[in-house]
Amino acid sequence: MNEDLPIIESTSDCFISVRFRDEIKIEINNKVHNLFKLLSNDSTIGIQDLIPSYNSILIQYNPAELSVSHLNQLIEKHLSGLSNAGSQKTVIDIPVLYGNKYGRDLDYVAEHNNLTTDKVIEIHSNPKYLVYMLGFTPGFPYLGGMDESISTPRLTTPRTIIPSGSVGIADKQTGIYPSESPGGWRIIGKTPLILFNYKQDPPSFIMPGDLIHFVPLESMKEYESISELVRSNKFKPNKNIQNEN
């Protein structure tokens, strides 16, 4: 069990990192989310913020309010008895229109992997992807679980503008751009949903630890009708609770 003990180390005079084994694995990520919950609910003064990621949590604290030794004790307390079990997970359906003008790299991904575009869509929309973390930019989900048979290298020259909602592939990863940004991912489709909106509470449609299920849309008409519902705030998201074994 000892090898599963995390490394607790100061990474600055105001940050401490709690890092589990350097692997991208569901059991390790479960621990991160479990520890995040314990620390979030801890009312100790001096903890300023928590950044959970694949296999670590970065804790931002104010040394004037909370000493590093006290914080260490607090972390140790929460680590003892920390479970690697997954809690209930929310499965979120993300409707995606694959191909055509919103997914202009779909043909390339199919060609690169010797598949038909329909097969790429089938493979991509089959799994439930785990949201290991959100980061980099507001609401950007780091997803795990893509079938490697559709992995495709990034563009050698990134595009200057990727529209928000674009669904892409970069090597063995898949992801969604929550806001318009430059990027080098191969874009295979687009969701009409708005994934990050600072005016909403919570601002992010997707949270760390959620499961994502891409649901292919049949037509541009269907995309437009969902888009209209989203714009008028009438869209009912499909979120289901799944108990993990």
Added chain:
Amino acid sequence: MKTEIFEINEPGIQSTIQDLGRYGFQNIGVPVSGPMDMFSFKIANILLNNPLDCACIETTFLGPKLTALNDTLIAITGAKIEATINDEEIELWKPLEISKGDVLSFGSPIEGIINYVAIKGGFEAPLIMDSRSTYLTGKFGGQGGSTLKTGDIIHNNMPSNLNNFVKTTFSDGFDYINPHDPLELRILITDVSNKFSRESIARLWESTYTISSSSNRIGYRLNGPNIKHIVDADIISSGNEFGAIQIPGDGQPIILMADRGTTGGYSKIGSVITTDIPKLAQAAPNHKITFRPVSLNEAHDIFFNNETILKSLASKVTGQDKNIRVIYEDEDYEISDINGKKITDSNKTKEYSEGDSQKYKIEYQGKTYELNIEIYR
């Protein structure tokens, strides 16, 4: 009630509304933002007896030209700069009255690049995720998620109450940026991912770097000798620290600043201590940078000293304590009265009574700061 305070006549190069920053949303990828130079920001608010989280204008390189739409008190801190009200030069680091119709303008900075303009009560902006800070990349916070623009009207956050105001100056606030001297940043060496050889790490502090012109609120890029990785620059994406020294594949360091992405996948060799981040923030492109490693204990001691300066200032300004306690804990930090008599006893207190004017000299890291406190009516 909101009161119109300023109309923006000229926006300056990059003027944004910032408060202490946006906390509690880094888990969904929302950067903290907030001041680049936290020290000057806090003092600007302290000088006006504002709560520390009051929003200020942060200016970069060239500040704005503003017309006052109502009377208020302002304080300008940060870079050494020629600022004027109605073409008359004004002092920085002290509260100033500004009257309806007055025009406040800024010249180019002489030392340092960032200034804070505080007003009594702070600037008004919608609270987005509990903060008024502008996040330019995300286009939210502050004045519509963007820099101030010509014609914008900005308001204060509460009715100005000028009664019983304690006027404080923090003269010669800092001039820690001499453009001709290299800036030494104290750093913690971390290399938690074991990406660097001892040679590479030593190279960082044996070399002199210059700040690249492609630096911004997200990060300050440095040019200089390459820091080589043992194998590669990639790590499993993890949280980013304010002041983290990131070393991407090309070996050129990037120091992560206020608008840094919450997480990143590049290796980090260490971090600039919190107290030195404001100095870095004030350094202009082409400024020379050197590094000196310190221990975590040293970093915390320096942090506490800095907090002590801010706290002693704040408690004096608010005048909540009848007794002003001068806290003296470290050899590096000395307080003497204006006659040069050192105050060295940690329990020594001074009676504070209305009408008194008190003057202190604070010596901190070889520099002397003057602190004058008087009751202002």
